[in-house]
Amino acid sequence: xxxxxxxxxxxxxxxxxxxxxxxxxxxxxxxxxxxxxxxxxxxxxxxxxxxxxxxxxxxxxxxxxxxxxxxxxxxxxxxxxxxxxxxxxxxxxxxxxxxxxxxxxxxxxxxxxxxxxxxxxxxxxxxxxxxxxxxxxxxxxxxxxxxxxxxxxxxxxxxxxxxxxxxxxxxxxxxxxxxxxxxxxxxxxxxxxxxxxxxxxxxxxxxxx
Ligand SMILES: Cc1cc2nc3c(=O)[nH]c(=O)nc-3n(C[C@H](O)[C@H](O)[C@H](O)COP(=O)(O)O)c2cc1C
Numbered sequence: 001x002x003x004x005x006x007x008x009x010x011x012x013x014x015x016x017x018x019x020x021x022x023x024x025x026x027x028x029x030x031x032x033x034x035x036x037x038x039x040x041x042x043x044x045x046x047x048x049x050x051x052x053x054x055x056x057x058x059x060x061x062x063x064x065x066x067x068x069x070x071x072x073x074x075x076x077x078x079x080x081x082x083x084x085x086x087x088x089x090x091x092x093x094x095x096x097x098x099x100x101x102x103x104x105x106x107x108x109x110x111x112x113x114x115x116x117x118x119x120x121x122x123x124x125x126x127x128x129x130x131x132x133x134x135x136x137x138x139x140x141x142x143x144x145x146x147x148x149x150x151x152x153x154x155x156x157x158x159x160x161x162x163x164x165x166x167x168x169x170x171x172x173x174x175x176x177x178x179x180x181x182x183x184x185x186x187x188x189x190x191x192x193x194x195x196x197x198x199x200x201x202x203x204x205x206x207x208x209x
Contacts, residue, residue, distance in 0.1 A: 017142050022196065024147040024188025025081045032062065032086040032146065032186055040140050040185075047136030049129035051111045052104045055097035056133035057177045059090040059163055060185075069162050070182075075153035078182075085149065085184035090163060091137065093130025095123050096176040130180055138183065147188035152181050 007014060015021075037060050049055065061067050067083050070090070074082055082088050098115035105111055115122040138148045159179040162168060166175050 021142050022193050024149045026189040026192035027085050028187040028189050030187045044136040044140035053097050053129050054104055055093045055126040055130045057092045057094050061088045073155045073158035078151050078153045082184055086186035089183040090179055091134040091181050092177040092179045093126040094177045095126045097126050141185055146185050149184035150181055
């Protein structure tokens with residue numbers, strides 16, 4: 001039975017975004033266009049981040065060559081499905097995000113210095129907001145009909161050395177990026193899903209004070 005709740009979105013839409021959305025491990029042989037990845041970013045970018053920091057950076061791997069560069073960093077259980085996914089997003093965060101603060105937060109450009117003089121504050125701000133932006137990516141992907149398979153089972157140091165070092169072939173803006181999590185994107189094979197695991201009840205996860 002579908003929960004009928006007070007919402008501005010339809011029940012069907014809430015199913016797509018939340019109630020029927022699953023983490024996928026098996027992918028249909030159906031490509032994801034670069035244009036769709038642009039649409040994905042153009043939705044997710046509107047999710048909020050503190051001081052409009054926008055620390056998230058993404059590498060969308062959608063060629064066999066780029067996937068092969070990732071393979072040595074993957075845990076054995078994540079390797080096959082990642083190689084078969086149409087796209088694998090390396091979701092990272094830029095610890096020097098504050099270089100963009102004067103442009104992104106023109107109402108208080110001095111925030112650049114607040115972050116620049118405290119690497120610890122910059123790191124936690126980048127990780128927190130980059131993680132939030134990664135979650136916005138998952139919801140934006142679902143809203144565009146894509147399925148997601150997020151993963152933390154990989155060697156972050158290996159990914160950073162391969163994809164975000166000065167010798168990785170990226171423009172300078174990607175050199176101070178750290179990997180956070182990976183997310184396979186594509187069209188999942190729903191017939192290969194195992195039953196949904198439970199979630200905590202409101203009473204277990206929340207308190208009304
Ligand atoms: C940040 C993150 C990391 C995850 N890491 C892995 C992983 O390394 N390997 C894996 O098979 N699943 C991984 N998962 C998938 C979760 O186990 C899955 O999303 C969760 O059990 C909920 O499944 P459901 O969306 O189908 O209900 C990860 C999920 C998230 C959000």
